[in-house]
Amino acid sequence: MSKVDIKFNENPKAPDAGADVSILSREIAEKVRRFHSTFDTYAPTPLARLTHLADHLGLGEILVKDESYRFDLNAFKVLGGTYAVGKLLAQKLGKEIDEVSCNELRSEETRKAVGDITFASTTDGNHGRGLAWAAQQFDQKAIIYMPKGSDPIRRDNIRALGAECTISELYYDDCVRMAWDTAQKNGWLTVQDTSWEGYEEIPTSIMQGYTTLALEALEQMQAMGVNRPTHVLLQAGVGCFAGAMLGFFMSVFEKDAPTFIIVEPEAANCFYVSACENDGTPHAVTGSLATLMAGLACGEPNITSWEMLRDYPLAYASCSDDIAAKGMRILGAPMKGDPQVISGESGAATTGFLQWVMQEEEGREAREKLGLTKDAKVLCINTEGDTSPETYRDVVWFGRNN
Known part of the structure; x- marks a missing residue:
């Protein structure tokens, strides 16, 4: 009922x-x-x-x-991931987002200027897939974590875009915290679609x-x-x-x-x-x-x-x-x-x-x-x-x- x-x-x-x-x-x-x-x-x-x-x-x-x-x-969800990653890459070039295009951000010149970046996040599926796609567009790396109970097909869809993706034994909010801590230890950039004190931009x-x-x-x-x-x-x-x-x-x-x-x-x-x-x-x-x-x-x-x-x-x-x-x-x-x-x-x-x-x-x-x-x-x-x-x-x- x-x-x-x-x-x-x-x-x-x-x-x-x-x-x-x-x-x-x-x-x-x-x-x-x-x-x-x-x-x-x-x-x-x-x-x-x-x-x-x-x-x-x-x-x-x-x-x-x-x-x-x-x-x-x-x-x-890909709309958020692409825009956030685009802004991050533009900032590394010393530019505003409205001064760059997708083609410029995926160019060899940009790749040499910004170096290797790993984007990390937790997802129920769609945000992680969008972030993996964004990283792929710009020839960068993505590492995605999923909470306990996630559908393996969503994990596989993320992997198909070249990202690393694992289903954890943690529920969503604990998985977010684990992913953040892991990213901090490894020097990765967290691109998470939720915020907390000090992580809002x-x-x-x-x-x-x-x-x-x-x-x-x-x-x-x-x-x-x-x-x-x-x-x-x-x-x-x-x-x-x-x-x-x-x-x-x-x-x-x-x-x-x-x-x-x-x-x-x-x-x-x-x-x-x-x-x-x-x-x-x-x-x-x-x-x-x-x-x-x-x-x-x-x-x-x-x-x-x-x-x-x-x-x-x-x-x-x-x-x-x-x-x-x-x-x-x-x-x-x-x-x-x-x-x-x-x-x-x-x-x-x-x-x-x-x-x-x-x-x-x-x-x-x-x-x-x-x-x-x-x-x-x-x-x-x-x-x-x-x-x-x-x-x-x-x-x-x-x-x-x-």
Whole structure:
């Protein structure tokens, strides 16, 4: 049986009274996209318009940004890794990121100037694959660690890009600490998509890297005649991605910003728990963090995005795994006339939540408080495709987590 717990923000902030979002402005997003566009394989990912699903659920629009097409890597995370690595290499050349291109950074001259670099990180799969791809593009080395229980296919995908990758016996947050300590001892550069005191510059660059997809989505929806989304549903693991999307749309629309809803797995719901504590500080959840939504199995909020995700969302939803499974099936077997979206476990969490809140009796009060009506224009982001094909088939074909 589906289980969704929703905590409403008791004191959502106005744009001029909450956390600063200027590091995620449209101007910065345009600079980030300019860098990404210098890669030969860059192309905007599709924005799927699910008109018939919107009618079925009683909404004005459902738009799904489909990151399964990103750089042929099946997930959005590569946007953060490439931008962070690009900035690091540019700095070593004494340049700004907007002064360099992918080709310049992969040139023989750059390679001689910067020397041998090893980039290290912990990943549930997609960030590590993106970082491995970035290192490969620039003829550098990557060493990636994965937490206990990770799908070996995700490890193999990382290795196929020339990186070293091992699955540890540690849960995610402990694996992050181990990877950091190992990198420090060996003189490697940590490129981690979460932050802690004293390690904030690179995670900020990663967040900024994600704004390419937000800028694309905004331009695509406006080309469809949708000036702005009224609601943006965002998955949260450590919160780097959710903070990037929220910060961009807050910066662009300010007082007309959309309503933001944060969606997490109940086994790794650190933002929901922090909202329930309501003391203004982040709270971690511990244990195995075992969830179908492997990419969201993170127990400690990212401090770089924490204040944004504390101040601006209207609600935080903690969801059982079957919510994501339903989302995968809804997107994979669309209503007649709607495009198909192949979505992995983490990518489909928001679509599954949207179906629950719109159609289940238990969601009635929440959908009214959230303003999810026939006039609502809802944006979801499919953050990954079938990055674990066996899991995808088990869920979509054979009804796992039904």
